[in-house]
Amino acid sequence: MPEPIISTVDIVLLIIKDDRLCVTLSKRDKEPYVNQEALPGGYIHAQDDRDCLDAAVRILQQKTGLLPPYLEQLKTFAGAARDPRGWSISVVHFALVDADLILSATNPGLTIWPVDALRRLPFDHNEIIATAVERIRNKSQYSSLPCYLAGETFSLPRLQKIYEACLGETLNKVSFRRKMDELGVLETVAGQTESAGAHRPAQLYRLKSEFKNQLKLLVRGL
Amino acid sequence: MPEPIISTVDIVLLIIKDDRLCVTLSKRDKEPYVNQEALPGGYIHAQDDRDCLDAAVRILQQKTGLLPPYLEQLKTFAGAARDPRGWSISVVHFALVDADLILSATNPGLTIWPVDALRRLPFDHNEIIATAVERIRNKSQYSSLPCYLAGETFSLPRLQKIYEACLGETLNKVSFRRKMDELGVLETVAGQTESAGAHRPAQLYRLKSEFKNQLKLLVRGL
DNA sequence: TTTGTTAGTTGCAACTTGAAACTAACTGGG
DNA sequence: CCCAGTTAGTTTCAAGTTGCAACTAACAAA
Numbered sequence: 001m002p003e004p005i006i007s008t009v010d011i012v013l014l015i016i017k018d019d020r021l022c023v024t025l026s027k028r029d030k031e032p033y034v035n036q037e038a039l040p041g042g043y044i045h046a047q048d049d050r051d052c053l054d055a056a057v058r059i060l061q062q063k064t065g066l067l068p069p070y071l072e073q074l075k076t077f078a079g080a081a082r083d084p085r086g087w088s089i090s091v092v093h094f095a096l097v098d099a100d101l102i103l104s105a106t107n108p109g110l111t112i113w114p115v116d117a118l119r120r121l122p123f124d125h126n127e128i129i130a131t132a133v134e135r136i137r138n139k140s141q142y143s144s145l146p147c148y149l150a151g152e153t154f155s156l157p158r159l160q161k162i163y164e165a166c167l168g169e170t171l172n173k174v175s176f177r178r179k180m181d182e183l184g185v186l187e188t189v190a191g192q193t194e195s196a197g198a199h200r201p202a203q204l205y206r207l208k209s210e211f212k213n214q215l216k217l218l219v220r221g222l
Numbered sequence: 223m224p225e226p227i228i229s230t231v232d233i234v235l236l237i238i239k240d241d242r243l244c245v246t247l248s249k250r251d252k253e254p255y256v257n258q259e260a261l262p263g264g265y266i267h268a269q270d271d272r273d274c275l276d277a278a279v280r281i282l283q284q285k286t287g288l289l290p291p292y293l294e295q296l297k298t299f300a301g302a303a304r305d306p307r308g309w310s311i312s313v314v315h316f317a318l319v320d321a322d323l324i325l326s327a328t329n330p331g332l333t334i335w336p337v338d339a340l341r342r343l344p345f346d347h348n349e350i351i352a353t354a355v356e357r358i359r360n361k362s363q364y365s366s367l368p369c370y371l372a373g374e375t376f377s378l379p380r381l382q383k384i385y386e387a388c389l390g391e392t393l394n395k396v397s398f399r400r401k402m403d404e405l406g407v408l409e410t411v412a413g414q415t416e417s418a419g420a421h422r423p424a425q426l427y428r429l430k431s432e433f434k435n436q437l438k439l440l441v442r443g444l
Numbered sequence: 445t446t447t448g449t450t451a452g453t454t455g456c457a458a459c460t461t462g463a464a465a466c467t468a469a470c471t472g473g474g
Numbered sequence: 475c476c477c478a479g480t481t482a483g484t485t486t487c488a489a490g491t492t493g494c495a496a497c498t499a500a501c502a503a504a
Contacts, residue, residue, distance in 0.1 A: 005229045007227045044227065044300070046302075047309075048301075049300075049302060051300050052311075073297060076295065076313045078270070078273050078313070079271040080269075089266075157482070173462095174463085174484080195471095197481080198479070198480060198481085199471075200469035200480080200483080201469070202483085203483085379450080379451070394492080396454095396492085396494080397491095397492060419502070420503060421502075422450055422452080423450090423501065
C-alpha cells in the first residue's frame with residue numbers, strides 16, 4: 001500500500017579551487033544538525049517539473065544565488081539510516097560552476113572544501129559526494145564535462161589543470177590538446193590571450209555555443 | 223513546505239531475444255491504464271532500503287518471479303505530466319537477465335517487445351525505456367554489462383551477438399575477442415563446448431565469480 | 445572423403461599514443 | 475639591447491592498438 005513520503009533534493013555543487021576539485025557546503029538553518037555544514041538541499045514542491053531539475057535549480061538559487069551552467073541528476077538516495085528522523089528519500093543532483101561565480105556572489109554561510117579531504121558530514125552526505133566524484137571522474141575521461149568548471153574563457157593549460165583535478169592524475173600535454181581538438185567543442189577567442197607573467201601568453205578559448213548545455217562524448221569503445 | 227508524496231519504483235527489465243534487445247512488460251492490474259501493458263512497478267515501502275534497490279527487487283519478484291543477476295538504479299522521473307492523477311515520482315531501475323529465465327519461469331501476463339519497435343505505452347514509459355537503452359548502449363561500449371544478458375555459460379560468438387544487439391552495430395570479431403580477453407572477466411568452462419550443427423563447436427565461457435555482481439570497466443580515456 | 449559452415453588465429457598495414465626535444469613569445473635584470 | 479628564465483605550443487618518432495583479410499580448425503551431413 002502507498003505511503004506518503006517527504007521527498008527532498010540535495011545538490012553537490014562542485015568547483016575547482018587551487019587546482020583541486022572542491023564541494024560547496026552551506027550551513028543548515030533547521031534541525032537536525034542545525035548550524036552544521038551540509039549539502040544544500042530542500043523539499044520538492046508539487047509544481048517542480050523536469051524530473052526534479054526544477055527543484056534543484058530553485059534550491060540552488062535560494063542557497064547560493066547561482067544559476068549553474070551544468071546540472072545533472074546524480075542518483076536517488078533513500079533508506080532508514082540516512083536521516084535520524086527515519087526513512088527518507090533525496091533526489092541528488094550535481095552542478096558544475098566556475099569558482100569565480102561563487103567567490104564573487106554574495107554567499108553568506110557558503111564554504112568550500114576539497115573533496116579528497118572532507119571531514120565527517122551529516123546524513124549520508126559523505127557517501128553522496130563520493131558518488132558524485134566517481135561520476136565526474138568517469139565522465140571526465142571521455143567528455144567535455146570539465147569545461148563547465150572553467151568559466152567563460154580559459155586557456156588550454158588551465159583547462160588541462162581542471163581535467164587533471166577531476167581525474168586525479170596528470171595528463172600528457174600533446175595528447176590532451178589532440179583530444180580537445182578532436183572533441184571539437186572549443187573555439188578560440190579571436191586575438192585574446194591570457195598574460196600572467198614573464199612568459200609566452202596562452203591563447204584563450206570558449207565553449208562553442210551549441211555545446212553550452214550539451215556534453216560531447218568521445219568514446220573509443222570495444 | 224514539505225508535501226507528502228506517493229513514491230513508486232518502476233523497472234526496465236531487459237533481455238536478448240532473437241539477437242535483439244527487448245523489454246519485458248506486464249499487464250497493469252489497477253487503474254489508470256488497467257489491463258494495458260506497462261513497465262512493472264509498485265509503491266515504495268518504508269522498510270525498503272539500499273536507495274530503493276530493495277523495493278525494485280521485491281517488485282520484480284512479485285511481477286516476474288525473477289531475481290535478476292544485474293540491477294542498477296537508472297534515474298528518477300518526476301513531474302505533473304507523467305501520470306493522469308497528477309504530480310508523481312518514480313525511481314526507475316533497470317535489470318538485465320538471461321531470456322531463458324523469463325521463458326522458463328511461470329510468467330502470466332508478461333510480454334516481450336524489441337526496444338526499437340515499441341508502440342505508445344502508458345505514462346512516460348517510452349521515454350523511460352529510451353533512457354535505459356541509451357544507458358545500456360553507453361555502458362556496453364566499455365564494460366562487461368552485456369555479459370549479464372547471456373546466462374550462466376555462453377560462447378564468444380553468442381556474447382558478440384549480445385554486445386551487437388546492445389550497441390546496435392556489428393563488431394569486429396578479432397577486436398571483440400581481444401577486448402574480452404583484456405577485460406578479464408571471463409573464464410573457460412573446462413572441456414565444455416556449444417555444439418549447434420554441422421560445424422566446429424564453440425568454447426563455452428562464464429563470468430568469473432568475482433565479477434558476478436560487479437561491472438568491469440575498460441576506459442581508454444583522454 | 446569431400447563439402448559446407450561456423451570457430452578461432454595469424455599477419456600486416458593503418459592509425460593512435462605518449463615522451464622528449466624542439467621552437468615561440470613574453471618579462472625583467474644586467 | 476640582449477640574455478636568462480618561464481610558460482605556450484609544435485614536431486618527431488618509437489611503441490602500442492586497431493581492423494581487415496586470409497588463414498587454419500573442427501564438426502555434420504551427404
